[in-house]
Amino acid sequence: METTFDLPANIAFGVIAVAIIVAAIRVVTTRNIVHAALWLVVVLGGVGAIYILLQAEFVAVVQYLVYIGAIVVLFLFGIMLTRAPLGEMLDLTNRTMRVGAIITAVILVTIMVFSVVDSFRDEEVDFIAYSGDVAAAQTFADLSAEEQETVLDEVAAIGAEGTDLGPVGRTETVSDSIFRDYLIPFEVISALLLAALIGAIVIARRD
Amino acid sequence: MTVLSVLAQLSGPPFESLPIDWHALAPEVVLLSVAVLITLVDSIGLERARPLMPGLAGLGLLGALIPVITLAVEGSDRVLFGGAYVVDDLSLLLKAVFLLSGYVIVLLSTNYIAEGDYWEGEYYNLLLFSLLGMVVMASARDLITIFVALELLSIPAYMLAAWRKGDRRSNEAGMKYLLMGVFASAVMLYGMSLVYGVTGTTLLEPIGLIFAEVGTASVITLGVIFVIIGFSFKVSAVPFHTWAPDTYEGAPTPVAAFLAVASKIAGFVALISLIYFGFLGQSDLIEPLLFILATLSMFVGNLIALRQTNIIRMLAYSGVAQAGFMLAPFAVAASDPETSLKAVVTYLVIYAAMNLGAFAVVIALARKTRSGEISSFGGAFQYAPALTVAMSVFLFSLAGIPPLGGWFAKFSVFAAVVNAGTTAGYVMAVIVAVNSVIALYYYAQVAKTMWMDPVPDGDMTPVGVPPSLGWAIVLTAALTLLFGVLPGLLGDVTDSFDLGHLELLAFPG
Numbered sequence: 001m002e003t004t005f006d007l008p009a010n011i012a013f014g015v016i017a018v019a020i021i022v023a024a025i026r027v028v029t030t031r032n033i034v035h036a037a038l039w040l041v042v043v044l045g046g047v048g049a050i051y052i053l054l055q056a057e058f059v060a061v062v063q064y065l066v067y068i069g070a071i072v073v074l075f076l077f078g079i080m081l082t083r084a085p086l087g088e089m090l091d092l093t094n095r096t097m098r099v100g101a102i103i104t105a106v107i108l109v110t111i112m113v114f115s116v117v118d119s120f121r122d123e124e125v126d127f128i129a130y131s132g133d134v135a136a137a138q139t140f141a142d143l144s145a146e147e148q149e150t151v152l153d154e155v156a157a158i159g160a161e162g163t164d165l166g167p168v169g170r171t172e173t174v175s176d177s178i179f180r181d182y183l184i185p186f187e188v189i190s191a192l193l194l195a196a197l198i199g200a201i202v203i204a205r206r207d
Numbered sequence: 208m209t210v211l212s213v214l215a216q217l218s219g220p221p222f223e224s225l226p227i228d229w230h231a232l233a234p235e236v237v238l239l240s241v242a243v244l245i246t247l248v249d250s251i252g253l254e255r256a257r258p259l260m261p262g263l264a265g266l267g268l269l270g271a272l273i274p275v276i277t278l279a280v281e282g283s284d285r286v287l288f289g290g291a292y293v294v295d296d297l298s299l300l301l302k303a304v305f306l307l308s309g310y311v312i313v314l315l316s317t318n319y320i321a322e323g324d325y326w327e328g329e330y331y332n333l334l335l336f337s338l339l340g341m342v343v344m345a346s347a348r349d350l351i352t353i354f355v356a357l358e359l360l361s362i363p364a365y366m367l368a369a370w371r372k373g374d375r376r377s378n379e380a381g382m383k384y385l386l387m388g389v390f391a392s393a394v395m396l397y398g399m400s401l402v403y404g405v406t407g408t409t410l411l412e413p414i415g416l417i418f419a420e421v422g423t424a425s426v427i428t429l430g431v432i433f434v435i436i437g438f439s440f441k442v443s444a445v446p447f448h449t450w451a452p453d454t455y456e457g458a459p460t461p462v463a464a465f466l467a468v469a470s471k472i473a474g475f476v477a478l479i480s481l482i483y484f485g486f487l488g489q490s491d492l493i494e495p496l497l498f499i500l501a502t503l504s505m506f507v508g509n510l511i512a513l514r515q516t517n518i519i520r521m522l523a524y525s526g527v528a529q530a531g532f533m534l535a536p537f538a539v540a541a542s543d544p545e546t547s548l549k550a551v552v553t554y555l556v557i558y559a560a561m562n563l564g565a566f567a568v569v570i571a572l573a574r575k576t577r578s579g580e581i582s583s584f585g586g587a588f589q590y591a592p593a594l595t596v597a598m599s600v601f602l603f604s605l606a607g608i609p610p611l612g613g614w615f616a617k618f619s620v621f622a623a624v625v626n627a628g629t630t631a632g633y634v635m636a637v638i639v640a641v642n643s644v645i646a647l648y649y650y651a652q653v654a655k656t657m658w659m660d661p662v663p664d665g666d667m668t669p670v671g672v673p674p675s676l677g678w679a680i681v682l683t684a685a686l687t688l689l690f691g692v693l694p695g696l697l698g699d700v701t702d703s704f705d706l707g708h709l710e711l712l713a714f715p716g
Contacts, residue, residue: 115425119405180225184292185355188343191239192359195336198246199366202326203381207372 009053016053020046028101031088037075044068058171231285231294233274234302235342241267242335249328257327261317261675264331268310268338275302284705290412291349296703300552301345301476304559308469309338311563314679315570316461325370325459333363334465341473348484350399350409353477357395357441360473361388364466368458380457384466387440387450395437401430402485411485415712419488431486435496438481441474442530443523445503452523460573463519464566467526472555475533482540483548487712490541497537498631504531505642513649517579518569521649522562525605528646529558535620538635539627544709549701550623556697557604557616557690564683565601567676568594575670581653585660591670595657597684602650604687607643612690615697617643 023042030036044067051060178186229236245263248256278285284295312334320330340359347353365388369381403409405426406417418427436447443451455463486493508528515521533554536547569579571594576583588595604613617639624635672680690697 112429115429119424119426181288181291182351183225183227184288184343184347185349185351188340188352188355188359191242191336191339192355192362194243194246195333195359195363198329199333199363202329203366203369203372 013050013053016046016049020050033079034076037072037079040075041068041072044072058174225288228285228287230274230278230281231287231292233278234271234306235339237271237274238267238306238335238339238342241270242332242339245328245332245335249332257321260327260331261313261321264335265310265313267335268306268313271342272303272306275299275306279303288349290410291352292346293348294346295705296700297479297552297705298345300556300700301472302342304472304556305338305341305345305469308465308472308559308563309334311567311679311683312461312465312469314675314682315464315563315567316459317675318574318673319459319461319570323371323459324373330367330370333367337361337363337367337465338469341469341476344473344476344480347477348411348480350403350411350414353480354392354396354399357473357477358392360470361392361441364462364470367462368454368466370459370462371457374457376457377459378457380454383450384454384458387447391437391440391447394433398430398433398435398437401426402434405430411480412708414485415487415708418486419712423489423491427489428492431489431492432496434481434486435478435493435500438474438478439500442471442478442533443527444500444530444534445507445527448504448508448527448530451527452520455523455526456517456519456579460519460566460570463523464563464570467522467566468559468562471526471530472559475530475551475555478537479548479551482537483544483706483709484712487541487544487709490713493540494538494542494631497534497540498635501531501534501538501635502638504528504534505638506531509642509645509649513645515649516581518581518584518653519579521581521653522565522569525646525649526562528642529562529605531642532617532620532639533558535635535639536623539624539629539632541713542629542632543623543627544713545706546626547623548706548709549704550619552701552704553619553697554616557612557687560683560686560690561601561604561611561613564597564680564687565605567679567683568598568601571670571672571676571680572598574672575666575668581656582660583663584653585656586662587657589662590667594670594672594680597680598657599654600684600687602654604691606647606650608647610688610691612687614691615694616690618694 020043023039026039027036048060048063279299286293320327337360340356344356347356365385368384369378371377406414440447505528508524512521512524536550539547604611607613607617624632
């Protein structure tokens, strides 16, 4: 188990990040709404790949199943069923909107990049910090390399028991925390889905 | 060896669930059960069940109030799920406000929804689900729980705003509310992810301790600003208020009342949890940010409200200004955390009673005038004296005239900002005072139209007020008067809040 990003992971991250950015720009600039949905597949797929780099396999699989498997397909069905024009739409964006969008995007990106870089500097992703125990992460960072190795072995051994130090991305840890610590949000989401379903039927049906 | 035991061995030690305090969760469980029951009765009984719906929903809301009362009588604070869900005096008071407002909204809806051609079972179902989200929000002390509760309370509300399906303005109302709401959710979620990225936890308590410890950092600043902006949409604070007037005007009027009262209070409850339990350590950021939001909301809301001719739009802009009054104590959140928190909660409770009352009278009068124009209410005193008196009570309470409830609400806010002893606090006190005067003008203008002006079409037939609507007006008017005459009642409740942690977050070390 790696504690920080190594060189191959860094290169992979760079490639994926560029692909996501290019695709994301295409989503909002293409004049064909079906193409926009397909570019979105690339964005969502890239995000899923980053989850895998972060060793969160479960989240990655869910990302692929739900976002690409369900939501984008739903978009395409929605476009078809509402008989939206499938070809190019020239009036989708106009010049003033584009200028506004570019200015907003540049300002927002500058602020976000500045704040992230300013706060984290050259700190590296420390997977143990994701356990939610900041003090433990700090103690861990203060250890020597060999000691860290021993701790990680121990963590890997006891990780299956769902202790606080277990890696968060693992399916078992995810399921345990859903039904233990996050039981209320989980149940609330089921109520939310029922409400959304009932409401959507009322709004969408012809009467 | 059975299959199960093999599986159990493969998957390591068995899963142990946390013990669950069912008493603490009883209000939510009752509410959820009633919402599901309504769906079942509606799908089995079809048309025959329609008249039962408002009664079921109303009884369900009062039923959920019973465990709230037993929990309050029992009195001990209950902390569930490692601090993610807290049931204390503060959250119980807010739950009671949500459930009672929900009950009044059901009373307002009873005739409105039954007489129009609406989907009735589904309407009350979505209303209860939305209220469930608010009740959860009152206890949520965790970013994920707050976000999920926000979505549960918002998504049914988007659909309720578009409930008059045949009317284009209602469609526009729902669509505008949905787009603005989703955008706000996205901004807020990004902020939450930044906060989580810095602290490594979603629980507000550790976030609060870390924020108090580390001081300022640009990622924290960005995260906190995004989260607060997200909720500014919900409470319709300027400059994030543009959806409110159009949505209130297009939505069915009881839904407008629901958005103006319950939904707005839910946004404030989330702000209270986030700021007083999480972000208080970032006082250099929180106080100026909310100072600006509060000042803009008061001035813009009041000045635009002056020029409205439609009563619903006027109430919408007055709601924006009222949000400003409620945001004012946040501007001294870190200087005097305890007093300012109590002032906000006091204002929320009284605002619920008086604003619901104003909407109730508008719904009652509109049954006769069939119009939302303020001029159409001219001379209402001649054919509906009781409604006119009630409306005057609500309007002057909103303006803050003693001895009505709104007076005590404004006084609490004023006392809180002065009490803090900071320059910003004194400036805020002046702004609050100036805006109270501006607001009095347009509230009094409506009252004057109703008392003095001639009846526009000369039609003097009395207004038939259905019993449920009448009961709603009596209830809200009684509460508005009660809070004004006996402010100690509410003061006793807010004094019982356990706020020991505030000192720790606001003044670390």
